[in-house]
Amino acid sequence: MALLRKFHQLAEAQKALGEGGGDPFKVVVERVISPTEAVVNGRRTILAGTNNYLGLTFDPQCIEAALTAVREQGTGTTGSRMANGTFAGHMALERELADFFGRKSAVVFSTGYLANLGIISALTGPGDVILLDADCHASIYDGCRLSGAEVIRFRHNDVGDLDKRLRRLGDQTSKSLIIIEGIYSMLGDRAPVAEISALKREYGFYLLLDEAHSLGVLGKRGRGLAEEAGVEQRVDFIVGTFSKSLGGTGGFCVSNHPELELTRYISRPYIFTASPSPSVVASTRTALKILQERPDLRSRLWANAHRLYEQLQGIGLKLGPEVSPIVAARLSSKEEAIAFWMGLLECGVYVNLILPPAAPNGDSMLRCSVSGAHTTKQVDQIC
């Protein structure tokens, strides 16, 4: 009995959530129609809470590549990268990612979550120090815990606070890894990567940038925030995911440090799981090619992001600090957020409901994510 007692409080909270007419965290997409539409609760619904930034999940070339891979290589690898799970496709994808980012090497993981766990826990250990932005994703926090390093948070996007904490560390800064994100998933704001990376000269730390939400979204060639800010050479490790702009699943890390290749021998989240299936690798490779060949997809995404942000701002909603494909509306209470979210779903619009403690500062939020595949009419319907 004692083991499961901790679930009582959770059961009560879950019951309360369902009292309004259905648990918001148990939405079932009954049928997918396109990158931007699906049937939910029997109703045709605009998907405005996915991370399908370039709308590539239904791209004919990606689908064809996945189908060919399934036919030729089967449905899964049934093995670890370290054993039988490294196929020619995995190696090709790693080479293509390294070339795309202009780095010496790349390592592919089975999910974006595992990429952060695998890289952070391999790079750092007891005796090292990690300084992470307070708003970093849960996968980064979990990677820090797995590493055994000392973990210090700095105030979100506050370079002065980071500088103060680096000063306190003294000569330990050379054993420090700073972790920030290209676009933060809750409020859609960018990290001040130019200012943070400029501190490297003084303190000599290593910098890891998670471009999960900014790959394919920021930068002239879609390489992310470091490219947009012109500081790619100052970023030691770039982590990212295939499950957003590339429309698949999986994650990666790229770097010029030769030690990245060695992480394959010590990274438990890399070793002790099955490698990405051939179809996912094939569709991701094709999506990466499209990302480079079709900058118009990025232009459409940003046109939609501006349109949505400006319209929601116009109706008086309290939004994140800057225009982004992630548009978060902060509401005054949990109850208001749930009611608002349900109302939107009944009108055929799905967005993400974010309740405390998931959102920064204990806020309750509705988070919209736009896609380059949304039509102008769909963006207007979200509002």
Added chain:
Amino acid sequence: MPGYEDTLAGLYEVLKPYAGDGQVLHEETELVADLGLDSMKSMQLLLEAEDRFDISIPLNILPEVRTVRDLAGQIHHLTIPR
């Protein structure tokens, strides 16, 4: 360098806004059970304590902190120059 008692006194000041009306803080006061600190409030408390004592408190210590005494002890340890 301040002694443990100075640290404790400073921590009481930081904790005062988190205490209920008439609630008396002492070393055995439990941060979660008595002060009702959830994860968000705990993070806020840490930020305020870091500013008050000019230190960085590693997240790693949190599993070892249950009472005011535990936190004061950790803060005191962190104020000793390394």
